[in-house]
Amino acid sequence: KAGVTQTPRYLIKTRGQQVTLSCSPISGHRSVSWYQQTPGQGLQFLFEYFSETQRNKGNFPGRFSGRQFSNSRSEMNVSTLELGDSALYLCASSLGGIITDTQYFGPGTRLTVL
Amino acid sequence: AQSVSQHNHHVILSEAASLELGCNYSYGGTVNLFWYVQYPGQHLQLLLKYFSGDPLVKGIKGFEAEFIKSKFSFNLRKPSVQWSDTAEYFCAVNAGSGNTGKLIFGQGTTLQVKP
Numbered sequence: 001k002a003g004v005t006q007t008p009r010y011l012i013k014t015r016g017q018q019v020t021l022s023c024s025p026i027s028g029h030r031s032v033s034w035y036q037q038t039p040g041q042g043l044q045f046l047f048e049y050f051s052e053t054q055r056n057k058g059n060f061p062g063r064f065s066g067r068q069f070s071n072s073r074s075e076m077n078v079s080t081l082e083l084g085d086s087a088l089y090l091c092a093s094s095l096g097g098i099i100t101d102t103q104y105f106g107p108g109t110r111l112t113v114l
Numbered sequence: 115a116q117s118v119s120q121h122n123h124h125v126i127l128s129e130a131a132s133l134e135l136g137c138n139y140s141y142g143g144t145v146n147l148f149w150y151v152q153y154p155g156q157h158l159q160l161l162l163k164y165f166s167g168d169p170l171v172k173g174i175k176g177f178e179a180e181f182i183k184s185k186f187s188f189n190l191r192k193p194s195v196q197w198s199d200t201a202e203y204f205c206a207v208n209a210g211s212g213n214t215g216k217l218i219f220g221q222g223t224t225l226q227v228k229p
Contacts, residue, residue, distance in 0.1 A: 004157075031214075033214075033216070035217075035219075042219055042220070042222060043206075043219035043222075045215070045217055045218065045219075048215035048216060050214075055215075056215065056216040090158065094215065096213065097212070097214060097215070098146075098148075098163075098208060098215055098217070099146050099165050099208065099212070100213055103160065103215060103217075104157075104159075105157045105158040105159065107157055
């Protein structure tokens with residue numbers, strides 16, 4: 001069974017630009033969560049989607065948004081990039097939720113903002 | 115606000131030594147607790163989790179953790195570490211938000227096991 005895949009793996013953007021990251025969950029998984037990992041702040045929850053609906057959201061500004069498609073694939077968008085958005089963005093999927101099911105993480109997308 | 119604190123940022127042990135990594139959380143209600151591990155060059159993966167029942171939870175690769183509600187703690191233990199346990203370990207809590215993917219992570223502990 002294929003794992004969680006994220007594209008692209010590496011990305012370089014400049015301040016003010018916008019970026020879209022993609023996540024393909026494990027087949028059959030309906031829950032997709034996004035996390036930001038930085039050396040200073042560690043791993044922080046961005047949002048979770050389940051069956052195309054945002055089920056939970058972390059404390060990030062509105063520049064960070066996401067969506068989920070009917071095939072459970074998810075995209076995350078960051079508009080008006082800032083230097084502080086440089087981070088590893090991780091996507092994780094589970095069947096229905098992390099209490100009843102195991103959450104599997106992808107390799108991440110490394111975003112560098114110049 | 116909910117938070118998770120991992121006391122040790124970097125731990126160095128020799129093979130066969132015992133391991134205990136501390137984790138404390140701040141939340142007064144029902145919690146679900148997790149330990150994740152990231153081996154060098156690999157994805158973050160679940161070691162073990164607690165959501166109800168026996169407070170002593172056993173995970174993969176000989177790891178276990180004990181939930182002590184009165185101490186708001188969920189420490190990770192392994193009686194005898196191996197070189198292959200070298201990794202970064204993260205404690206996380208899912209507090210009061212049901213079966214969602216919202217996890218609050220600790221800062222992580224880097225474990226280095228010397229052969």
